[in-house]
Amino acid sequence: MYSNKVDLVKIISRIPYKYCVIRMSEHFPNYESGSDIDILCENANRIANYLTLNLDNTRVVYTKTNKVHVDVLDENDKLDIKFDLMDNFDCYKKTKVYPSFIPYILSSLTWEAVYDVRIPNIHCELALRYLEYVEKPKKVKHLKYIQDNANSNKYKNILSVFTDMS
Numbered sequence: 574m575y576s577n578k579v580d581l582v583k584i585i586s587r588i589p590y591k592y593c594v595i596r597m598s599e600h601f602p603n604y605e606s607g608s609d610i611d612i613l614c615e616n617a618n619r620i621a622n623y624l625t626l627n628l629d630n631t632r633v634v635y636t637k638t639n640k641v642h643v644d645v646l647d648e649n650d651k652l653d654i655k656f657d658l659m660d661n662f663d664c665y666k667k668t669k670v671y672p673s674f675i676p677y678i679l680s681s682l683t684w685e686a687v688y689d690v691r692i693p694n695i696h697c698e699l700a701l702r703y704l705e706y707v708e709k710p711k712k713v714k715h716l717k718y719i720q721d722n723a724n725s726n727k728y729k730n731i732l733s734v735f736t737d738m739s
Contacts, residue, residue, distance in 0.1 A: 576606040578653050579628065579645055582688045588623060591615045591679045593691040595659075595701050596715070602688055606647065609655035613678060613693075613701075617641040617658035624656055638664040665708050674735035699728035704736070 581602040585594060592614040598604065614620050617640070624643045625631045630650075634642040640663075643656040662670035678701075682691045693701065699722060702715035719728070732738045 574605070575600075575603040576647075576653055577603055578647065579604075581610065581654075582690065584624070584627060585610075585612075586689045587627075588612075588620060590619050590623070592620060593679065593682050593693050594685070595693060595698065596705060597685070597692060601685075604654055606654070607652050609642075609657045611657045611659065613659050613675065615660060615675070615679065617660040620656075620658050636664075640664060662704075665704055667708050668704055669737040670704065671735050677731075677735065695722060696725075696727040696731055699723055700731045700735075703728065703732065 581604065585592075592612050594601075595611045595613045598608075598610075601610075604610070612620065621633050621641045621643050625633060628643075628645055630646045630648075632644045632646060634644060636642060639661050641658040641660075643658065645653045645656070647653045660675065661672065662674065678693050678697045681694045681697060683694050684690070685692045692698065699719050702718050706712055706715040706719070
């Protein structure tokens with residue numbers, strides 16, 4: 574059952590900084606209580622400030638892997654949704670991802686036509702999902718997404734340029 578207490582389209586489409594929603598759920602903008610949404614950006618702190626100013630009952634958490642989480646809590650102070658903000662790839666331990674990948678992704682965005690939010694182009698999205706799968710092999714949904722959506726090897730070329738994968 575969906576929570577949808579936060580209007581994700583409204584809050585995300587109005588972010589005034591460079592961002593993109595990565596690994597977007599097939600159910601977006603619907604979400605279940607306790608789930609998260611991943612946002613890649615130039616400056617996670619700026620977007621965290623924007624979110625805390627525009628949403629009620631939030632908590633900001635800084636992780637060991639240099640991510641910033643903005644948790645939106647429900648009326649019982651339980652997690653409704655987590656905004657998982659990344660402005661680096663320190664979370665990946667199995668693969669070295671070069672910092673230049675972020676500006677590359679953010680300079681080649683597309684718009685999710687129905688909801689008017691920024692998303693990576695398909696090749697970058699596939700590369701990001703592959704990185705997530707390599708890091709966490711139990712997340713087979715990312716491998717399935719790649720299998721269902723890759724019509725070329727361009728995402729592999731991107732990975733060879735922006736990571737230590739050869």
